[in-house]
Amino acid sequence: MQELITQIVKPLVDYPDAVKVEMIEDPNHITYNLSVHEEDIGKVIGKKGRVAKAIRTVVYAWAGSKQHKKIYLEIVE
Incomplete structure (x- = not known):
């Protein structure tokens, strides 16, 4: 899951x-x-x-089919 989040975010940033x-x-x-x-x-x-909502939607959809726990994605400053 960490790799998925990284692959989604890396092309968006400088x-x-x-x-x-x-x-x-x-x-x-x-x-x-x-x-x-x-x-x-x-x-x-x-x-x-x-953008954050879209990232969360993809992560939650992917994790929902794989995990039986609630998933949270927080953006830390």
Whole structure:
């Protein structure tokens, strides 16, 4: 899942080497923390959060078929 998030985000940003995805797993859910270079935050979030919502939709759809836990994607500054 971390590779999927990385592959989606890297083409969107100016600093692809700064893209990092960290997984935190709890008994009931999994949280993926996405961090990018501070200049790329706006590109990942998009206008009115549309890009972030699209990324979350793809990740949740992919994970929903593979995992039996609730998945969260958070964008960390």
